[in-house]
Amino acid sequence: MKKQFLSVAMGIAFLAMATACNSTKTDSSTGDSAAMDTAMADTSMTSKEAGVEVGGAMMVPSxxxxxNAMGSNDHTTLVAAVKQAGLVETLSGAGPFTVFAPTNEAxxxxxxATLSDxxxxAMKADLTKILTYHVVSGALKSSDLKDGMELTTVQGQKLKISMKDGKWMVNGVNxxxxDVISSNGVTYVIDGVLMPK
Known part of the structure; x- marks a missing residue:
């Protein structure tokens, strides 16, 4: 929060200085210069925390x-399920975690009827079992993955990582x-729901 405040304050100070320096120029050049300064300030603020866009929102490491998931329009069902299972506090904790996050389409x-049930x-235990099957302890980036590797989930069963046509899959799901990096781990967006045995 303090970092963001300082970034905004610096951006405002920069714009104020740029406007003061440009005040002796003609109206049209002042407008162009101010627009350019604003674009530069916006770029410098955004570049301080790069992220990955998911579901119309920027997922950022802070x-x-x-x-991050709550900001994604593509993960409203997952967020509702995490809340229903009482896993918000756990997945907001220090971790680190690797999460395979199914989209709404998944x-x-x-x-x-199955999803509704x-x-x-009354089905909280079953829902928790399915959701924790999507979570692995530790923060694994795609550079850590190997074709054929098995990962033990928080639920206890294993997931199998594979590569097909240059793309990673988990249990055959794309x-x-x-590499969606968060403060407490890594998320992979997937196009299917992983079901434990």
Whole structure:
């Protein structure tokens, strides 16, 4: 928060100085210069924290996995399921975690009745089992993955990583966006829901 405040303050000071320096120029050149200065300030502020765009929102390393997921329009079903299972606090914790995050489209492939049943309070244990099957302890980037490697999930069973046509997969499900870095781990966007045995 303090870093963001300082960045904004520096940007405002920079714009104020640029406007003062340009005040002796003609109106049209002042407008062009101010627009250019604003664009430069915006670029410098954005470059301080690069991220990955997921579901229309920028996923940034200063936010935890849950905070980033809550910003994604493509992960509203996952966020609702995490809340229903009572896993928000856990996945907001220090971790680190590697999370394979199914999109809304991935959840849409699950029969509607099954998904509806899983979201009932009586099914919390089953929902938790499925969600924790998508989580691995440690922060694994795609550079750490190897074709054929097995990862033990928080749920206890294993996931198998594979590469097909130059693209990573987990249990045969496509990883569509790798290496979404958060403050407490790494997220991989996937196009299917992983079901434990």
């Amino acid at each position: 936010k935890n996995i849950v905070e 959840f849409a492939k699950v029969p509607a 899983l979201m009932k309070p 990883i569509t966006i790798p």
